[in-house]
Amino acid sequence: MNNRPDWLAHIILGLGVLLFVLPVWLVFAGSTQDPDAIARGALSPWLDPSGFGVYARVLSRGALGGQPVWHMLAISFAMALAIALGKIAISVTSAYAVVFFRFPFRRAAFWLIFITLMLPIEVRIIPTYAVMADFGLINSFTGLWVPLIASATATLLFRQVFTAIPDALVEAARMDGAGPLRFLRDIALPVSGANIAALFVILFVYGWNQYLWPLLVATDPHLDTIVIGIVKMIGVDSQTDWGAVMATTIIALLPPVIVVVAMQRWFVAGLTEGEK
Amino acid sequence: MDRRTVFSGRLLPHLLLAPQLLLTVFFFYWPAATAVWSSLTAEDAFGQGWIFVGLDNFQDLLTDPLYLQSALRTVVFCVAVSVLAMAVALLLAVFADRVIAGRGLYRTLLIWPYAVAPATSAALFVFVLHPRFGLLGRWLNTHGFDWDYTLNGVQAMGVVIAASAWKQVSYNFIFFLAGLQSIPRAVIEAARMDGAKGWLRFRTITFPLLTPTTVFLLVVNLVYAAFDSFGTIYALTQGGPSKDTETLVIKVFRDGYINHDIGGSSAQSVLLMLAVIAVTAVQFRFMGRRTLS
Numbered sequence: 001m002n003n004r005p006d007w008l009a010h011i012i013l014g015l016g017v018l019l020f021v022l023p024v025w026l027v028f029a030g031s032t033q034d035p036d037a038i039a040r041g042a043l044s045p046w047l048d049p050s051g052f053g054v055y056a057r058v059l060s061r062g063a064l065g066g067q068p069v070w071h072m073l074a075i076s077f078a079m080a081l082a083i084a085l086g087k088i089a090i091s092v093t094s095a096y097a098v099v100f101f102r103f104p105f106r107r108a109a110f111w112l113i114f115i116t117l118m119l120p121i122e123v124r125i126i127p128t129y130a131v132m133a134d135f136g137l138i139n140s141f142t143g144l145w146v147p148l149i150a151s152a153t154a155t156l157l158f159r160q161v162f163t164a165i166p167d168a169l170v171e172a173a174r175m176d177g178a179g180p181l182r183f184l185r186d187i188a189l190p191v192s193g194a195n196i197a198a199l200f201v202i203l204f205v206y207g208w209n210q211y212l213w214p215l216l217v218a219t220d221p222h223l224d225t226i227v228i229g230i231v232k233m234i235g236v237d238s239q240t241d242w243g244a245v246m247a248t249t250i251i252a253l254l255p256p257v258i259v260v261v262a263m264q265r266w267f268v269a270g271l272t273e274g275e276k
Numbered sequence: 277m278d279r280r281t282v283f284s285g286r287l288l289p290h291l292l293l294a295p296q297l298l299l300t301v302f303f304f305y306w307p308a309a310t311a312v313w314s315s316l317t318a319e320d321a322f323g324q325g326w327i328f329v330g331l332d333n334f335q336d337l338l339t340d341p342l343y344l345q346s347a348l349r350t351v352v353f354c355v356a357v358s359v360l361a362m363a364v365a366l367l368l369a370v371f372a373d374r375v376i377a378g379r380g381l382y383r384t385l386l387i388w389p390y391a392v393a394p395a396t397s398a399a400l401f402v403f404v405l406h407p408r409f410g411l412l413g414r415w416l417n418t419h420g421f422d423w424d425y426t427l428n429g430v431q432a433m434g435v436v437i438a439a440s441a442w443k444q445v446s447y448n449f450i451f452f453l454a455g456l457q458s459i460p461r462a463v464i465e466a467a468r469m470d471g472a473k474g475w476l477r478f479r480t481i482t483f484p485l486l487t488p489t490t491v492f493l494l495v496v497n498l499v500y501a502a503f504d505s506f507g508t509i510y511a512l513t514q515g516g517p518s519k520d521t522e523t524l525v526i527k528v529f530r531d532g533y534i535n536h537d538i539g540g541s542s543a544q545s546v547l548l549m550l551a552v553i554a555v556t557a558v559q560f561r562f563m564g565r566r567t568l569s
Contacts, residue, residue, distance in 0.1 A: 005376070005377065006374055006375075006376045008371070009371040009372075009374045009376045010376065012367065012368065012371045013368060013371050013372060013376075013382045013386070016364070016367075016368045016382075016386055016445075017382065017385045017386060019364075019442070020385070020386065020388070020389050020442075020445075020446075021385070022404075023400040023401065023403070023404050023442075024400060026400075026403060026404060026411055027399075027400055027403050030403060038409055039409060040409075041408050041409050041414050043403070043409055043410070043411050043414075045411065089295075090295040090296045090299070091296065093292040093293070093295065093296070094292060094293045094295070094296035094297070096292055097288075097289040097290075097292035097293045098293070100282050100283050100289075101282055101283055101284075101285060101288070101289035102282050103286060103289050103290070106289075109293055109297060112297065112300060112301075112305075113296060113297070113300055116300055116304045117556065119304050119308055119549060119552070120499075120503050120552065124304075124307045124308055124311055124545055124549070125528055125529060125532060125533060125541075125545065126311070126314075126528075126532035126533065126538060126541050126542060126545065127306075127307035127308070127310035127311040127314065127542065127545070128303060128307040129533070130307070130310060131302060131303065131306055131307050131310070135302075146299070147299070147302075147303040149299060150296060150299035150300045150303060150304060151296075155296065167281040170281040171281055174281070174283075179283070180283040180285060180288060181288075183283070205390070205391050208391075208393065209391075209392075209393035209394065209395075209396075209507075211393065211394065211395045211506065211507035211510075211511075212506050212507065212510075212529070215510075216533065227393045227395045227396060227507070228395075230395065230396060230399050230511075231395050231398070231399070231507070231510070231511040234398075234399050234402050234511060235511070235514075242403075242409065245399070246403060249396060249399045249400065249403075252393070252396050253391070253392050253393070253396050256391035256392070256393070257388045257391040257392065259391065260387065260388055260390060260391040261384060261388055264383075264384060264387065268387070268450055268454075271447075271450055271451075272450060272451060272454040
């Protein structure tokens with residue numbers, strides 16, 4: 001192989017990067033510009049360094065009489081964290097039960113969980129809404145996250161991890177008098193650290209990006225997530241405060257992007273090994 | 277799935293399983309069962325109660341031109357999104373797999389859109405493509421091209437396909453790159469020694485070896501396009517203009533949640549469930565037990 005730069009690769013990859021970065025740059029630049037000019041169709045691709053005040057304004061006051069952006073951010077953070085941690089917690093315990101214990105209907109319980117892989121929320125919109133109403137969970141924060149934390153994929157992943165723990169290790173722990181809960185805390189959880197980190201990234205992004213579910217169960221504006229907030233804003237046709245909408249869009253995409261980039265190593269390994 | 281050494285105990289494993297099982301029963305099986313039951317009933321003429329109507333709702337659906345058009349539209353949309361998102365991702369992955377300066381940085385810059393919400397990517401596309409204030413949309417209109425996706429159904433379909441595919445490229449890129457990296461260098465080198473040039477080598481060696489990744493991604497992309505694109509489409513066009521971007525999931529939402537046609541919407545849900553089960557079965561057939569192992 002020679003040492004000349006591979007220009008073709010740089011050009012193709014550069015174009016790919018531009019394809020992703022340009023729309024975001026355009027919206028970022030636009031957020032700093034005069035909203036009236038944008039509404040007139042004079043959006044410019046250049047930043048206006050004097051216009052960053054819009055970020056403080058939307059964070060504290062929001063746009064169009066909607067919720068302030070800090071409030072929507074707080075709801076999004078709380079929902080994404082609750083979904084990620086909740087899914088991990090109940091999947092760890094259920095996988096642990098299936099792998100480390102023998103009891104009647106063990107296989108049945110596993111299959112009952114596994115089959116839900118095939119039932120995404122989008123195909124059971126109305127009946128799930130009806131169940132939520134029966135439980136009184138419409139327009140409650142609990143309703144935003146609890147129904148989303150059952151997870152076949154996470155259970156499968158932890159089952160795989162726990163099954164790979166050598167029998168000798170379990171024997172040794174038992175000889176030392178460690179019970180099942182102690183083994184879970186001291187051995188099983190620490191050895192799955194990298195998987196938990198990877199899964200956390202994937203699930204945080206999943207939780208943050210929810211749209212259909214919050215749209216269904218939370219019509220109260222106080223429960224608006226930032227993703228819901230953006231769609232409400234761009235849906236107003238007589239919208240004039242485009243700078244505020246653009247700033248909100250940038251704020252909405254930053255947290256999950258930061259999580260993915262910061263934890264890229266674990267995330268990529270976890271995604272391609274565990275799948276989804 | 278069996279290991280030799282296990283702990284004893286009856287109560288503990290049940291307690292550990294209980295949260296997952298209870299949530300699964302309440303939020304998966306109960307609604308799914310309700311959907312099946314509602315799909316077999318209809319509100320009586322006086323709006324007083326429910327009567328069992330057998331498969332009438334399904335017969336209505338499958339003879340309703342609007343439903344069939346929506347189903348066909350969904351297939352076109354899903355195939356277009358999957359092919360576009362996978363082709364771009366494969367091209368980028370092939371070049372990112374080469375040994376070049378700065379490839380770590382390129383990778384980071386190509387995977388972050390994974391984190392962008394479908395609904396948020398819709399907002400980005402509005403600011404690029406809106407006919408009046410989007411930068412590109414306005415440019416098209418001032419250069420003699422009649423561009424308005426809020427009125428032109430074909431353009432609207434193009435926009436929702438582009439916005440949905442844009443967000444999915446990163447996911448496919450990650451998997452294609454991992455697939456390429458798992459191909460033994462010796463195989464590629466052997467082909468090179470035999471004189472197979474770039475494109476020929478890719479077509480006859482690399483691409484066939486990527487088949488498991490490609491099949492897996494095809495299934496994931498079809499399912500993504502069918503379901504997760506709800507946010508993108510709803511934010512961009514709400515299924516319009518008229519019904520030109522109304523996919524099956526948008527239709528279920530509109531008929532059931534907005535128009536309160538419980539029987540018809542439940543029948544649609546049941547058909548969607550059957551479709552997902554079919555796709556998953558095909559995946560297992562081709563992938564063996566990869567997701568289970």
